[in-house]
Amino acid sequence: IQLTQSPSFLSASVGDRVTITCRASQGVSSYLAWYQQKPGKAPKLLIYAASTLQSGVPSRFSGSGSETEFTLTISSLQPEDFATYYCQQLNTYPTFGQGTRLEIK
Amino acid sequence: QVQLVESGGGVVQPGGSLRLSCAASGFTFSNSGMHWVRQAPGKGLEWVAFIRYDGSYKHYADSVKDRFTVSRDNSKNTLYLQMNSLRAEDTAVYYCAKETWFGGYDAFDIWGQGTMVIVSS
Numbered sequence A: 001i002q003l004t005q006s007p008s009f010l011s012a013s014v015g016d017r018v019t020i021t022c023r024a025s026q027g028v029s030s031y032l033a034w035y036q037q038k039p040g041k042a043p044k045l046l047i048y049a050a051s052t053l054q055s056g057v058p059s060r061f062s063g064s065g066s067e068t069e070f071t072l073t074i075s076s077l078q079p080e081d082f083a084t085y086y087c088q089q090l091n092t093y094p095t096f097g098q099g100t101r102l103e104i105k
Numbered sequence B: 001q002v003q004l005v006e007s008g009g010g011v012v013q014p015g016g017s018l019r020l021s022c023a024a025s026g027f028t029f030s031n032s033g034m035h036w037v038r039q040a041p042g043k044g045l046e047w048v049a050f051i052r053y054d055g056s057y058k059h060y061a062d063s064v065k066d067r068f069t070v071s072r073d074n075s076k077n078t079l080y081l082q083m084n085s086l087r088a089e090d091t092a093v094y095y096c097a098k099e100t101w102f103g104g105y106d107a108f109d110i111w112g113q114g115t116m117v118i119v120s121s
Helices: none
Strands: A003-006 A009-012 A018-024 A032-037 A044-048 A061-066 A069-074 A084-089 A100-104 B003-007 B010-012 B018-025 B034-039 B045-051 B058-060 B068-073 B078-083 B092-102 B105-111 B115-119
Touching: A003 A084, A009 A018, A018 A032, A018 A084, A018 A100, A032 A061, A032 B105, A044 A061, A044 B105, A069 A084, B003 B092, B003 B105, B018 B034, B018 B092, B018 B115, B034 B068, B034 B078, B034 B105, B045 B068, B045 B078, B045 B092, B058 B068, B078 B092
Parallel strands: A009 A100, B010 B115
Antiparallel strands: A003 A018, A018 A069, A032 A044, A032 A084, A061 A069, A084 A100, B003 B018, B018 B078, B034 B045, B034 B092, B045 B058, B068 B078, B092 B105, B092 B115
16 A cells, blocks of 8 residues: 655644645545654654554644545644654555655745 | 564675674563564665564565574564574665554564674675
8 A cells, every 4th residue: 555645745833734745546434543753763653543643642633634635734833743654554564755845934 | 671682793704704683672582573684884774674573474575585583582572583694785774663553553662773784705
């Protein structure tokens, strides 16, 4: 199953609301997770089951969607949110989207 | 605390072999499915391999099948990745990751810091 994220690159300002989309080549139900990765660091789980926030993740992060279309929304960007975000499907053997790099405008 | 620590990376010639290790602590390793994920320089994440909690089932990405072998020693709380017939395109940071089931859904909730593998002559 292929995952396509859009956009691949996003420039935004602190306080902005941003949305990243992940489209699956076939339905994955709600077996979708989102990760944040900062340079030189391991990925960090943000959301699982498409919309459930991992413990300790700020509530400004939210996820939605099912089957083939999913979104990750950050309601009000904070300086520490500038990173690369990946979606991952776990309906079959795991695959990742190509990533969305979020940079400061 | 819950932790995964990889080791064993380095520089190896094309066609060579390397074994990576991932030491687990702070959780019941023998109850957890484990994965290897890699990231080539400047690229995205690629899932590599999975091993069931008891080692009874393994699965590999097509790109590494028949060259890489995942294994585990639950008595040592350690995961391994034996990499043979290495190619330049295997150059990457290799992460081990713990799978957790949240109700009926899984995700990779704990990751190691990664170990770099460079395949070059």
